[in-house]
Amino acid sequence: MAASRALLPSPQVSPASARVRLAAAVPSSLTLAARGGAGAGARLRVRCAILSSPAPVAPTESRPARRISPSAPDGALRPKPAVLVAEKLSEAGLAVLRQFADVECAYGMSPAELLAKAAQFDALIVRSGTKVTREVLEAGQGRLRVVGRAGVGIDNVDLQAATEVGCLVVNAPTANTIAAAEHGIALLASMARNVSQADAALKAGKWQRNKYVGVSLVGKTLAVMGFGKVGSEVARRAKGLGIHVIAHDPYAPADRARALGVELVSFDEAIARADFISLHMPLIPTTSKIFNDESFAKMKNGVRIINVARGGVIDEDALVRALDSGKVAQAALDVFTVEPPPKDSKLVLHENVTVTPHLGASTVEAQEGVAIEIAEAVVGALRGELAATAVNAPMVPAEILSELAPYVSLAEKLGRLAVQLVAGESGIKGVKVVYTTARGPDDLDTRLLRAMVTKGLVEPVSSTFVNLVNADYTAKQRGLRLTEERVAHDSPAAEAPLESVQVRLSHVQSKFAGAISDGGDVIVLEGRVKYGVPHLTLVGPYEVDVSLEGNLILCRQIDQPGMIGKVGNILGDTNVNINFMSVGRTFRGKQAIMAIGVDEEPDKDTLEKIGAILAIEEFVFLEL
Ligand SMILES: NC(=O)C1=CN([C@@H]2O[C@H](COP(=O)(O)OP(=O)(O)OC[C@H]3O[C@@H](n4cnc5c(N)ncnc54)[C@H](O)[C@@H]3O)[C@@H](O)[C@H]2O)C=CC1
Numbered sequence: 354m355a356a357s358r359a360l361l362p363s364p365q366v367s368p369a370s371a372r373v374r375l376a377a378a379v380p381s382s383l384t385l386a387a388r389g390g391a392g393a394g395a396r397l398r399v400r401c402a403i404l405s406s407p408a409p410v411a412p413t414e415s416r417p418a419r420r421i422s423p424s425a426p427d428g429a430l431r432p433k434p435a436v437l438v439a440e441k442l443s444e445a446g447l448a449v450l451r452q453f454a455d456v457e458c459a460y461g462m463s464p465a466e467l468l469a470k471a472a473q474f475d476a477l478i479v480r481s482g483t484k485v486t487r488e489v490l491e492a493g494q495g496r497l498r499v500v501g502r503a504g505v506g507i508d509n510v511d512l513q514a515a516t517e518v519g520c521l522v523v524n525a526p527t528a529n530t531i532a533a534a535e536h537g538i539a540l541l542a543s544m545a546r547n548v549s550q551a552d553a554a555l556k557a558g559k560w561q562r563n564k565y566v567g568v569s570l571v572g573k574t575l576a577v578m579g580f581g582k583v584g585s586e587v588a589r590r591a592k593g594l595g596i597h598v599i600a601h602d603p604y605a606p607a608d609r610a611r612a613l614g615v616e617l618v619s620f621d622e623a624i625a626r627a628d629f630i631s632l633h634m635p636l637i638p639t640t641s642k643i644f645n646d647e648s649f650a651k652m653k654n655g656v657r658i659i660n661v662a663r664g665g666v667i668d669e670d671a672l673v674r675a676l677d678s679g680k681v682a683q684a685a686l687d688v689f690t691v692e693p694p695p696k697d698s699k700l701v702l703h704e705n706v707t708v709t710p711h712l713g714a715s716t717v718e719a720q721e722g723v724a725i726e727i728a729e730a731v732v733g734a735l736r737g738e739l740a741a742t743a744v745n746a747p748m749v750p751a752e753i754l755s756e757l758a759p760y761v762s763l764a765e766k767l768g769r770l771a772v773q774l775v776a777g778e779s780g781i782k783g784v785k786v787v788y789t790t791a792r793g794p795d796d797l798d799t800r801l802l803r804a805m806v807t808k809g810l811v812e813p814v815s816s817t818f819v820n821l822v823n824a825d826y827t828a829k830q831r832g833l834r835l836t837e838e839r840v841a842h843d844s845p846a847a848e849a850p851l852e853s854v855q856v857r858l859s860h861v862q863s864k865f866a867g868a869i870s871d872g873g874d875v876i877v878l879e880g881r882v883k884y885g886v887p888h889l890t891l892v893g894p895y896e897v898d899v900s901l902e903g904n905l906i907l908c909r910q911i912d913q914p915g916m917i918g919k920v921g922n923i924l925g926d927t928n929v930n931i932n933f934m935s936v937g938r939t940f941r942g943k944q945a946i947m948a949i950g951v952d953e954e955p956d957k958d959t960l961e962k963i964g965a966i967l968a969i970e971e972f973v974f975l976e977l
């Protein structure tokens with residue numbers, strides 16, 4: 354029987370315990386640093402969590418022997434997860450990891466070495482120097498559940514591939530903000546006063562006071578390109594130096610800029626007005642080489658550029674041309690398209706360029722902060738909790754999760770039942786999930802439920818793991834058109850988040866005609882949560898009430914006395930325990946449906962005996 358699997362990539366346990374844990378899911382929680390907010394110093398603390406229902410992991414030949422942790426929170430023996438740390442991480446973070454996992458630090462691996470190790474670890478932690486490619490993620494599929502980026506920029510992680518294989522990516526977005534901003538200011542000031550060039554000259558025995566006359570900062574205009582966490586902190590500091598600050602960021606809230614006394618302007622206006630331009634946007638397709646020949650041409654003659662964001666936002670050949678022509682007087686660069694840049698890089702060797710080897714985040718304080726931030730996020734994710742810093746999955750606060758937990762289980766079970774009812778070759782095309790609720794869209798987030806319906810529909814018929822990370826992607830890949838509808842429940846005082854969840858598969862044939870609604874080709878199943886337990890309450894047009902535990906037999910028969918006894922006797926004879934039974938009918942003496950919950954799976958003979966009962970028109974055995 355297929356076991357329940359995790360909503361997030363989750364720990365390896367036996368299918369039996371997976372079932373128990375999912376049924377009795379209690380969300381655990383972890384305090385994590387939340388992303389967002391311009392004030393990087395003020396780390397917003399939130400509690401967030403995710404249902405922790407464990408997953409069996411596909412066997413891999415190279416998987417090393419795993420230690421058993423005797424200290425699992427629920428007292429159960431559980432394999433200790435393995436974490437690979439691929440780049441230097443502060444001791445403080447390693448200590449957090451070691452409390453929960455076996456940690457291997459393998460700094461400076463070649464891409465081939467990383468590829469070879471990918472399938473041997475549950476989590477991988479990197480900084481900016483490791484490329485987590487599609488190849489690595491696919492090699493790790495089935496085992497590698499979390500990639501932690503100990504820093505902000507995730508341009509070195511193939512997010513699309515991670516999402517496709519259901520691998521969660523988390524980052525540490527707040528702990529190095531101040532360090533990066535301080536480095537930006539350091540580069541700005543040292544560039545303006547030729548500090549590094551003069552230093553090198555003096556060490557070479559040259560006392561060149563006339564050559565290294567700088568420019569003043571006060572009264573100059575600085576354009577901050579990307580007014581996020583680092584950009585805002587740079588702006589704040591630059592204002593303290595008497596610099597006039599303007600900014601460009603298509604997505605920044607105007608009130609945040611206003612609060613700092615910063616004018617938000619268009620890209621062209623920002624680069625045309627600025628004496629100094631400081632780059633603080635992420636490297637994404639829309640920002641790749643956004644500073645190019647065309648944009649340099651629009652800048653003031655003698656402009657000075659600082660880049661502590663990502664090398665790839667600048668066309669480096671164009672920058673060399675602009676430096677050679679004097680259009681750009683100076684540049685101060687911490688980041689490069691290729692890191693480390695080639696030894697003969699014209700840009701690095703240019704006399705008007707100041708360079709540092711990607712040191713923006715490299716302070717003792719920031720490195721300790723990111724290490725702890727990423728270690729907590731990775732441990733939380735390995736426990737099945739959803740990190741507040743998840744990059745490729747939605748965040749679900751703990752209180753919402755605990756409220757939705759039984760509905761999450763109901764949604765998956767309805768999906769599992771529905772897919773087992775499908776017959777014929779045409780496959781499932783349209784899936785509609787109908788939520789009957791007294792709550793408005795702002796009070797009921799259905800992403801979890803939708804993901805679980807997808808999980809229920811896909812996992813029994815494929816080898817794909819489905820979790821919150823890849824549910825929507827998987828649905829799309831498989832051509833499942835999943836739509837949602839909310840039906841207002843007429844009791845607005847209702848405390849429960851949902852009255853019922855209905856799963857409707859349209860344009861399908863069914864193995865069990867009784868599940869087809871009056872529309873002709875729509876399989877309809879509806880369920881409710883009663884006393885915290887998911888129940889099946891509607892099959893096609895028939896109202897039933899059976900607790901969704903164990904397995905399920907659905908029989909359609911002519912409504913007549915003695916049917917329950919006949920089926921009960923057949924099951925009893927082979928020691929199959931009935932845990933719940935319910936009969937629903939359209940009219941007396943017409944057709945009826947028997948929904949029978951059974952703890953064990955009846956053997957073929959037993960099922961055939963049930964089918965041979967004269968009044969039974971059809972029956973189906975379904976695994977939950
Ligand atoms: N050199 C280093 O060691 C470090 C570099 N960084 C880099 O600094 C950059 C900024 O980091 P954070 O401020 O933490 O990120 P953030 O996400 O808080 O801010 C980025 C801002 O860029 C904006 N943006 C997006 N597209 C844009 C566009 N086309 N034009 C202008 N703005 C755009 C976003 O709206 C956002 O406000 C990232 O590239 C990050 O990787 C961050 C820390 C250390």
Ligand SMILES: O=C(O)C(=O)COP(=O)(O)O
Nearest residue numbers: 480481482504505506714
């Ligand atoms: O956080 C970032 O985006 C950085 O660029 C810092 O990179 P690092 O962790 O120092 O390799």
